[in-house]
Amino acid sequence: MYDSLSSLAVNPFGSEAYDDAFFPVSQYQKITEELFDMSTSPLAETQAQQSIKMPDFSSDNVPASTSTECVSYGPASMAASSYGELPRIDAVPPYPTIPSSPASKTEISDILSMEIPDFLRVKVPHAVSSYPPNPPASVPTPKAERRITYLKARDAGNVLLYLPHHIRKRIYSFILVDYPELRITEIPETGNFAQAFPEFCHTLDIIYFDACLPIIKNTTFTISSDGAIFNLMVFLGEFGNNKGYDAVQSLEFAGCKAVGMYEETALGLFEKGVFRSNATRLLLRCPNLTEVSFIINLNQLPWKFDTGGRRVDMDALTEKYDLASILAVPDLQVVNLNLEPFMALEKTLRSMEDETILAQSYGFRGSGLNGFWGLKDWFEVQALDQMKFLEVRCPTFAQLV
Numbered sequence: 001m002y003d004s005l006s007s008l009a010v011n012p013f014g015s016e017a018y019d020d021a022f023f024p025v026s027q028y029q030k031i032t033e034e035l036f037d038m039s040t041s042p043l044a045e046t047q048a049q050q051s052i053k054m055p056d057f058s059s060d061n062v063p064a065s066t067s068t069e070c071v072s073y074g075p076a077s078m079a080a081s082s083y084g085e086l087p088r089i090d091a092v093p094p095y096p097t098i099p100s101s102p103a104s105k106t107e108i109s110d111i112l113s114m115e116i117p118d119f120l121r122v123k124v125p126h127a128v129s130s131y132p133p134n135p136p137a138s139v140p141t142p143k144a145e146r147r148i149t150y151l152k153a154r155d156a157g158n159v160l161l162y163l164p165h166h167i168r169k170r171i172y173s174f175i176l177v178d179y180p181e182l183r184i185t186e187i188p189e190t191g192n193f194a195q196a197f198p199e200f201c202h203t204l205d206i207i208y209f210d211a212c213l214p215i216i217k218n219t220t221f222t223i224s225s226d227g228a229i230f231n232l233m234v235f236l237g238e239f240g241n242n243k244g245y246d247a248v249q250s251l252e253f254a255g256c257k258a259v260g261m262y263e264e265t266a267l268g269l270f271e272k273g274v275f276r277s278n279a280t281r282l283l284l285r286c287p288n289l290t291e292v293s294f295i296i297n298l299n300q301l302p303w304k305f306d307t308g309g310r311r312v313d314m315d316a317l318t319e320k321y322d323l324a325s326i327l328a329v330p331d332l333q334v335v336n337l338n339l340e341p342f343m344a345l346e347k348t349l350r351s352m353e354d355e356t357i358l359a360q361s362y363g364f365r366g367s368g369l370n371g372f373w374g375l376k377d378w379f380e381v382q383a384l385d386q387m388k389f390l391e392v393r394c395p396t397f398a399q400l401v
Contacts, residue, residue: 160207161204161207169213172211172214175200179198182215183219184219185219185221187224187229187231189231190227191231192235193235194212197215201215213239213243213244216247217249218249219250220250220251221251223253224254225256226269226278229279232282233282242285245286246286246287248288249288249291250291250293251286251289251293252293252295253269253270253279254340255268255340266296266297267294267321270323270326271320271321272320276325280322283329287329288331290331291334292332292336293337294336295338296337296338296339301373302317302320303373307362307364309364309366310355311373317375324382327382333389333390333391337393337395338395339400341400345401346401349400349401353397369397370396371394372394375392376392376394
């Protein structure tokens with residue numbers, strides 16, 4: 001009369017359990033008929049809501065008991081769920097459990113396979129979402145984030161800054177063409193020489209840094225003293241990551257007369273001492289330097305005389321000045337040699353050229369002004385020893401006089 005095994009009713013919304021050991025079979029049949037009547041009645045939409053939980057029948061999840069349990073909740077207590085909150089668990093009176101049998105399994109499976117009406121598909125308020133939350137359906141790509149319209153750029157206050165960097169560089173280059181005075185920049189010993197740059201360079205800091213780099217790249221910095229070297233290094237140091245030094249491509253070392261008896265010359269900036277000269281330090285910090293120019297005082301060169309005429313004493317010159325550091329620049333391509341002008345320069349040069357012509361008339365090979373009296377040959381030979389090709393440019397007599 002009773003089921004041989006007692007089953008345990010499981011509440012799908014909690015952990016409370018109910019014993020069904022005192023329900024007769026007739027009562028089970030009555031409950032089963034009510035379930036079918038509720039699922040097929042046209043008034044079910046307004047009169048009843050039920051929740052049925054079926055256990056997993058797989059072999060791994062079958063409980064120790066051979067019976068399977070199902071709990072059905074009364075329609076009166078569940079009707080409010082379609083309009084708001086779910087009923088409290090302790091307020092829901094459970095129906096007695098239905099013992100497992102081949103017939104009941106088939107019938108309940110048929111009930112579960114029925115299509116759920118729309119009125120039963122109620123979204124539970126305050127549902128717990130998954131963690132971490134799923135990303136939105138349309139996530140902007142990095143490229144999409146960089147698309148800035150003209151209106152947004154105008155509202156930000158400066159349309160030029162929103163152009164790509166390579167386009168801004170071309171714009172700066174086109175503007176700087178109208179400033180030929182920037183082809184040579186003389187560095188003073190003190191003061192901010194960048195104030196002489198065009199006015200648009202000083203409108204904003206970012207424009208200053210962007211526009212100064214093309215100027216550095218296309219100008220020749222003329223240096224006449226140690227103080228000027230320090231001033232230039234301070235300016236180049238304003239650009240982070242060595243960008244200022246990387247942009248330098250041309251330097252010119254010229255001599256000047258200081259106050260008193262001491263006179264600084266172009267070669268004197270490379271004079272050897274206990275520590276490395278500032279000119280050498282500057283050269284080694286400019287890896288993209290391609291051209292170096294020297295304006296040399298003729299009276300400061302050491303001379304020697306042989307059968308070919310007058311020549312520069314390279315042993316004495318290299319012993320006093322660090323000329324090897326010039327050849328240590330990795331991308332150096334051109335060395336320009338020139339003479340510092342003075343009142344008796346033309347007369348002195350004519351006399352020296354006459355000596356060279358006389359030596360050549362006796363069959364001796366001598367290098368005059370065209371070879372800078374042997375200095376050109378020294379640079380070229382030293383460059384070839386380092387597997388480099390170096391172009392050395394010397395002035396002509398017509399250019400100097």
